[in-house]
Amino acid sequence: MPAPETSPALEVLSVLEVDGITVRYGAHVILGGVSLAVPAGRVTGLIGPNGAGKTTLFNVITGLLTPTGGGVRLGGHQLAGLAPHERARLGMARTFQQLELFGQLTVLENVLIAVRMRERWTRSRRRGGRHNAAGTGRPAGARPAGGRAEAAGLIARVGLTAVADERADSLPTGLGRLVELARALAIRPSVLLLDEPASGQDGQETARFAALLRELAADGMAILLVEHDMDLVMDVCEHLYVLDFGELMVAGSPAQVRSDPRVRTAYLGDTGSDQLVREPR
Ligand SMILES: Nc1ncnc2c1ncn2[C@@H]1O[C@H](COP(=O)(O)OP(=O)(O)OP(=O)(O)O)[C@@H](O)[C@H]1O
Secondary structure (H helix, E strand, O other): OOOOOOOOOOOOOOOOOEEEEEEEEEOEEEEEEEEEEEOOEEEEEEOOOOOOOOHHHHHHOOOOOOOOEEEEEEOOOOOOOOOOHHHHHOOOEEEOOOOOOOOOOOHHHHHHHHHHHHHHHHHHHHHHOOOOOOOOOOEOOOOOOOOOOHHHHHHOOOOOOOHOEEEHOOOOOHHHHHHHHHHHOOOOOOOEEOOOOOOOHHHHHHHHHOOOOHHHHHOOOEEEOOOOOOOHHHHHHOOEEEEEEEEEEEEOOHHHHHOOHHHHHHOOOOOOOOOOOOOOO
């Protein structure tokens, strides 16, 4: 697949499509032919009980796990055979359920690494993938001087300026998740996959986070959100997919999902009220 000429890749790779993904471990079916679409400019939700297969699907989409069957397309291009870093170069960014930060580095340094990695990719692409920067004597991939202002801007965007110089491992989990988000944004993604990004956040932090998600979608990003905070999901998502035992149970607007009897019974718990309450099984 040819690499896009420009970065960010928003115009080129605008939509994520998942077609009939199956994952089996021996006789155990983890995903049984899951299909979904994540359009640009929207937050799409993927919800389901513990063990439904949400993280497994993220692992397939991002190339960490090869599916037993099915395919993933980004901007119409099949991603089969591409490694996670190659998918990232095409504009796919992800945060993890378990924090994956460089704990001994500061918040700024964590984000700076990602900014500089993207700059390196961009230079390498401009040079047609050559490994040496002709005329500069510097190997492609050598650390450029810049990036700090961009990293600081991303940190400001996620609301972490006050802790930019703190070590990442000194932060509470809720703030650590925002560092991961800033780092994901550093690659200027067209598609952003968020795995339980609000867990560990307090109410105020989640409200700010919801506003940020809406802003990112308004900028044109395609966002796929796995999240157990139903208030957040119902608030920011325009479309929801409900996964249960590795199969899509329901897809639709938050209102449709909220009122679907299968969802209420099997996942959210039919409490008899209008409030959807997640009931882990
Ligand atoms: N490497 C593996 N080998 C075997 N089974 C696995 C493996 N990884 C995950 N599973 C199983 O696959 C199923 C789906 O797990 P997954 O983590 O994708 O669910 P999830 O919907 O993300 O759950 P949660 O909401 O708890 O994060 C679970 O039953 C899990 O035990």
